[in-house]
Amino acid sequence: MPSTAPSGSSSSRKLAEERIAYLAYHDELTGLANRSRFQEELEASIARARRLGLAVAVIDIDLDNFKLVNDSLGRAVGDQLLVQLAARLRGLSRRTDLVARQSGDEFLLLLSDLAKGPGTVPGTDASLLAAESVASRVHDVFRDPFTFEGVDFTISASLGIGMFPRDATDGKTLISHADVAMHRSKQIGPGGTVVFSSDEEDPMRRLRLSTQLRQAVERQSWELHYQPVVDLTDGHIGGVEALIRGRAENGDLIPPGEFIPLAEEIGLIGAIGDWVLNEMCRQIREWQDAGLQIDVGFNVSPRQLWSARFPEELLHTLEAAGVDPHHVVIEITESTAMTDPERTREILQSLHGAGFQIAIDDFGTGYSSLGRLRDLPIDILKIDRSFVSGAHLDREAGTMVQAMVQLAKNLGMLPLAEGVETTEELAFLRALDCPIGQGFLFSRPVPASEITELLTHGSSLIPPRGPAR
Secondary structure, eight states: OOOOSOTTHHHHHHHHHHHHHHHTTBOTTTOSBOHHHHHHHHHHHHHHHHHHTOEEEEEEEEETTHHHHHHHHOHHHHHHHHHHHHHHHHHHOOTTOEEEEEETTEEEEEEEEEOOSBOSSTTOBHHHHHHHHHHHHHHHTTTSOEEETTEEEOOOEEEEEEEETTTOSSHHHHHHHHHHHHHHHHHHOTTOEEEOOSOTTHHHHHHHHHHHHHHHHHHTOEEEEEEEEEETTTOOEEEEEEEEEEEOTTSOEEOHHHHHHHHHHTTOHHHHHHHHHHHHHHHHHHHHHTTOOOEEEEEOOHHHHTOTTHHHHHHHHHHHHTOOGGGEEEEEEHHHHHHSHHHHHHHHHHHHHTTOEEEEEEETSSOOOHHHHHHSOOSEEEEOHHHHTTTTTOHHHHHHHHHHHHHHHHTTOEEEEOOOOSHHHHHHHHHTTOOEEOSTTTOOOEEHHHHHHHHHHTOOOOOSSSSOO
16 A cells, blocks of 8 residues: 655655764764764774874863854854864864864864874973974964954964873863863963863963063073984984074073973064074084084974065075075974965975075974975975884884885985984885984984084994984
């Protein structure tokens, strides 16, 4: 007997069921994952990380003064802001990451499969540095104004970071710790990032560091150390990278991993960058006067790079010091290059045309596409240490390093391996025909006087045995 039910009832019921299933794991307004899905994915990521010896990070993102948007412009505009922000956050995440809307104006970002081990800054962890780098990229998405019906306005966010296995052993605790860190960030001031610490005085410590940093800028109490870039065939120095060190009033060195991100947040990075540039030029000139010619690289922050006067001021400083731009390497991180590729390309082309060498630092930790990478005037591709470390023991990591070396060569770039610490890693890189590298196997960052001595004697930095220098 034929059914007497309306012909569209089954399809309507199916659509309703699909809608219910969708909303079980997605936020209705933004289309992002909801808290339920985030928790499931987080637990799966932690289980995988525990099995493979990896790390996981949760970044809690909460908008600053969002209530003012709703109160002054209306809830509809507030909803549009959240939708635009969701699209920006989705655009910066990797395939293995997950962005979720927790509630209201609060979002969660899951970073899975992070490599553990020593970071590029002594005393730091590679997984935490990777999480902080992504947090910096999150702040970057707030730099461009949000637009509603032709009206532009800006807003900031406070971020908190929780790490597995450093801070927590389960997903619920990890989310809680990221939330605690986010609220500490708000206590310090809007637009910042705090990493979870069990130390309840952490916000005060950060405030003290901020005060020390401002005093250091006033006194210019900085030092430049230089880490050799080594020819992997014979161990001779082919260049150096200038790395800033801060010194507190009590004489202790302030780790750059702490004060550089903070300097970015409180607007002091420009003054610090100016000091680095002038001191580096002075040292290059001193080496030149001693008959020592060497390429020197230095790191440029996003704020420096995107300043309209940066290329002009850079050339003026070099000209005043009598330094040839061809012997200066401008290093920017992969994440910086990809934050605003078109703008970055124009600036880098201007600098490259003036004679500077361009290096992409920490390659492999960002989100660059091959097409965008090819369009940039890059001379040196620095393979991040998280891939180099133990690459001879990990087939997947080794394959990735091999691919990066070959990619650089195919694009006419010079591959440089960062974080080389053992003779086994050196042998592996030599087998891949990677020409140059940096790392503790050869030398830690040292004062300029030690570089002068090494250059004068011209000795090889490759030790006869495995331990790092």
